[in-house]
Amino acid sequence: MNAPALRTAPVVIFDLDGTLIDSAPAIHRVSNLVLADFDLPPLDADTVRSFVGKGTPNLVRQLLEASGKDPEGAIFDEVHDRLVARYEKEVEGNTLYPGVVTALEALTEAGFRLGICTNKPYRPAEAALHHVGLFDTFEALLGGDSLATRKPDPAMLHHVHRQLGGGPMLYVGDSEVDAETAVNARAPFALYTEGYRKTPVADLPHHATFSDYAALPGIAERFQ
Template structure:
């Protein structure tokens, strides 16, 4: 049975934290702030650029919603589209995506990263053409954990059986809000214990994913 397989991006298909850390620190230092650690910046990832910038400013002792917020959001998005070094696949991702496509499954991305940077990094890594649909955090009026993004991707893929693949608390909440089965990749950016996140299946290696999709018991 052909399935709509919808993926989160950061922390699921790619480890983008090093790249986000680099561009965030470049922006902070350019504005006279101290650089932050990789672990600090990684903990801010997942809710979109506005949330990231609020965290950067708050940690730097600035008003999180002051006049700098909009300025830094705009310049970070510009940096994201061109400063792409530091983004890399998790092990086994490319092979799993190719296998899913070869088996006829339809693939989409739903990410809170803005559409432009998401498209740029997918192109940079050579996998943009594997996805029939890419929806970014600025593509719709709402972003995850609201369910509209998943519903839109599912509809654009033609409906039918669907599974959402993500790594975080936000992804688990999004799947629950959308009424979608959730496959949790355990090696991403989550902060909670695996058992504390709502999911139907968890996996630690992408080599496992094609079999998970193939053997999923829809409606069970």
């Protein structure tokens, strides 16, 4: 008699900013510290929050443009390098969304393997996860500077999926970029509605939505 085939463990891959952690206050603080380094005026929290999600190069371009500077100008590299350097150390203001820890514990106990796919650079992502006590919860972490491309290119999501063994996958995110990434990767997508999206929920492609993390383990079970 043939032995039964071993079942590959299911996978849940998360975005980070606006999905697991509210990082907008930290990003706002760091952004204004860097702008001050270049004698540029501070920007309000809502403005900086609207720049989050497409990686630090885009964030810096938006900061410069909002400050009346050429977003592709000579100071771009210096501003970018200084922002990333500060971002690795200035972790205050990163906070977990309600219910995240309990939901992650439930997923782990149910046999899911967990990973993160974020456009935030790897080192700041690592620092933020250590700050909120989640770093050891995830088996894989890919940052926006880890590969040659970043979301919404599906390569990042595929890479994390392979690292986690390639089992049935659910991608969890909060934004337009995350929804587009899931479409490009042909992956089931659960939209966390309390993050940083600007588009109405009905206008974003998704397979499930949730506003309370208590609902996520049940959603994940549906996509095994």
